[in-house]
Amino acid sequence: MTEATEKKVMLSGIQPSGALHLGNYLGAIRNWVERTDEFDNYYFLADLHTLTVRQVPADLRRHTLELLASYIACGLDPEKNTLFIQSHVPAHAELGWVLNCYTMFGELSRMTQFKDKSAKHADNINGGLFTYPCLMAADILLYQPDYVPVGEDQKQHVELTRNVAQRFNNLYGEVFKVPEPYIPKTGARVMSLNDPASKMSKSIPEGCVFLLDEPDDIRRKFKRAVTDSDTERCVRYDPEHKPGVSNLMSIYAACTGKSLADIEAEFDGQGYGAFKPAVGDAVIETLRPIREETRRILADKAYLEDVYRAGAEKAARVAGRTLRKVYKKVGLVAR
Numbered sequence: 248m249t250e251a252t253e254k255k256v257m258l259s260g261i262q263p264s265g266a267l268h269l270g271n272y273l274g275a276i277r278n279w280v281e282r283t284d285e286f287d288n289y290y291f292l293a294d295l296h297t298l299t300v301r302q303v304p305a306d307l308r309r310h311t312l313e314l315l316a317s318y319i320a321c322g323l324d325p326e327k328n329t330l331f332i333q334s335h336v337p338a339h340a341e342l343g344w345v346l347n348c349y350t351m352f353g354e355l356s357r358m359t360q361f362k363d364k365s366a367k368h369a370d371n372i373n374g375g376l377f378t379y380p381c382l383m384a385a386d387i388l389l390y391q392p393d394y395v396p397v398g399e400d401q402k403q404h405v406e407l408t409r410n411v412a413q414r415f416n417n418l419y420g421e422v423f424k425v426p427e428p429y430i431p432k433t434g435a436r437v438m439s440l441n442d443p444a445s446k447m448s449k450s451i452p453e454g455c456v457f458l459l460d461e462p463d464d465i466r467r468k469f470k471r472a473v474t475d476s477d478t479e480r481c482v483r484y485d486p487e488h489k490p491g492v493s494n495l496m497s498i499y500a501a502c503t504g505k506s507l508a509d510i511e512a513e514f515d516g517q518g519y520g521a522f523k524p525a526v527g528d529a530v531i532e533t534l535r536p537i538r539e540e541t542r543r544i545l546a547d548k549a550y551l552e553d554v555y556r557a558g559a560e561k562a563a564r565v566a567g568r569t570l571r572k573v574y575k576k577v578g579l580v581a582r
């Protein structure tokens with residue numbers, strides 16, 4: 248891994264709060280893998296973020312390693328991508344604190360994820376849940392990235408990051424690069440299979456396809472996928488009136504590379520009976536190599552440890568540079 252590079256920088260992360268699902272893959276990881284050679288890449292496991300919701304400690308540890316194995320299995324070569332665990336680089340928490348002091352209560356109150364999660368976890372609306380976007384801004388700004396590839400639901404957090412970076416730069420000079428969100432054309436918002444009004448997420452497991460699901464489970468989930476109650480029963484893209492079928496079409500398009508028009512033509516006159524299993528099969532084939540490779544990599548704990556150690560070392564060097572600059576600018580005495 249070389250550090251001196253002219254390449255632009257990409258950075259993103261996923262919370263290891265459960266198994267990875269198709270939305271994470273189509274909305275985020277696949278987009279990262281496609282651009283690996285063009286960029287200097289930082290992809291991390293946002294383990295500190297998961298603490299905003301109660302976790303079972305042993306599960307969190309297991310999911311973290313599983314997620315790292317899946318990153319690699321999805322095609323993120325550790326030689327070309329700096330892969331690391333957020334908590335291994337203390338600069339995240341340190342800059343997170345500083346940015347807490349440059350982010351406004353009103354801004355944080357407007358975050359959709361905060362509103363959703365506080366409704367879902369009404370008994371545990373903790374401070375971390377509220378200031379979550381400040382830690383996320385720190386995750387990003389430490390590495391001075393040009394692009395942050397995320398699904399649609401994280402766009403608001405990246406925009407807040409831009410605002411905080413600009414606010415800080417206005418006060419202290421050009422400390423942070425102001426990054427752009429980078430959202431895929433297909434798969435940016437994969438919806439739940441049993442409720443097309445909600446995004447696919449591990450909190451609704453029946454409507455969620457996990458990367459490590461067996462083919463039979465995937466087939467069953469697609470067979471039961473909610474289609475629409477219109478009488479037309481044809482495969483036509485119309486997210487407003489046919490959200491269930493449109494979601495399945497987007498998944499099929501993302502997995503096969505076919506356009507929506509091609510898909511309409513392919514299933515013309517066939518109804519949903521032929522379409523739903525076809526989507527299931529396309530997903531099974533997309534996920535098969537990832538599932539098999541994740542299992543293989545997971546069995547080699549020593550290799551995973553080498554990867555996250557090397558990743559943290561490189562990440563800490565880069566992050567440390569930005570943090571020192573920030574501390575100096577705000578007036579902290581250098582150690």
Ligand code: TYM
Pocket residue numbers: 258259260261262263270271272273274275293296382383386387395396397398399400401404434435436437438446447448
């Ligand atoms: P998280 O862990 O919820 O999701 C990880 C990535 O998957 C995308 N995603 C989806 N895309 C399409 N359809 C869906 N149904 C779907 N569900 C999830 C998300 O948009 C995201 O790209 N706060 C972040 C993690 C994070 C982060 C960061 C991301 C922490 N620090 C710094 C980028 C940069 C989160 O909770 O993502």
